[in-house]
Amino acid sequence: MNYFDTLSKEIEGMAKGFIQLLPSLAIAVLVLVATWIMARVVVRIIGRVTQRANLxxxxxxxxETITKLAVWIVGALIAMTVAIPSFTPAGAFASLGVGALAIGFAFQDIFENFLAGVLIMLREKMNIGDSIKCNGLTGKVERITLRETYVRQFSGELTVMPNSMLFKNPVEILTDQHLRRNEVIVGVSYDTDLDQARAIIESALQTVEAIDAEKGTVVFAQAFGASSIDFLVQWWNDTSIQDLRLTRSQVIFAVKAALDDAGIEIPFPYVTNTFKEPLRMERPKALEQHGAA
Structure with missing residues (x-):
C-alpha cells in the first residue's frame, strides 16, 4: 500500500470539498452580517417603543438584550444550515442531551446570576438610581446587567455585585420612599422636670423647617440611663428636599441650644474606671507559718 498516494488523495478530496463549500460559507457570512445589521435595527426600534411606553x-x-439574543440565535441557526447542509436545528437540539447537562453543572453560577438578573429586572423594586444596602454595602445602583449589578458606594468606590447575591439576601431600598423617619437619643439630668424638658424638646423640633409637619414628631421618655433620663426623639423629613443627615444635624443643634437656654443639663455619660492595679501574689498562710517557725 502506497501511503503517500493515499494521503495525497485524502488531502485532495478535502481541498475539493472545501472549495465546493466556499459559496455556502460566503452566504453564511453574509447571513451573519445581515443578522448583525438586523439586530441593531430591531434593538433601536424596541428601544424607541419602550421609551414611549415609559418603561x-x-x-x-x-x-433590548432578549431581542438581540433572539435575533442572533435565529441568524446563527440559518447560517449554520447554509454552511453545513446536513445541519438541522432539530438535530442540534437533540444532540445536546448529556452535553447540556454537563454544561449546566459547569456554568451553574453563571446561569444562576443570569436568571437572578432577569428576575431583578422584572420586579418593580430596586431600579437604576436607587440607593440600597445589602450585606453591609451601601451605595447607588448605576447599572443592572444580566449577570451583575454595579453599585457606586457613597464613598466613591464602584462595587460589582453578582445578581444572585442581591436576589438571595435582604436588600434595603433607601430611596423607595422620600419621606423617612430618623431619631436621636437626648439625655437630661435626673433632677430635671421631665414635662418641662419634653416641652422644650418639642418646641425645638418645630424650629427645624425640614421636619414634616403632617407626620409630626415623637418625644418619649425611654429609659433610666447611667447618668441621665433618656428621651427618644423621632421625626420625619422628605429626603428629596434635604439630606437626612443634615436634618439630623439641625435637630441636634436646635435641641442642644434650647436645653442650654432653659438651663437643663445634658450630663456626661457615667464611665466606670476600667483600669485596675496589678494583682499581687500572696503567700499562703501555711508557708508563712512554716517560715516563722
Missing part, C-alpha cells in the same frame, strides 16, 4: 431603564435593557 423603567432596567426593563428597557432587558427587552
Amino acid at each position: 423603567r431603564t432596567d426593563l428597557q435593557q432587558l427587552t
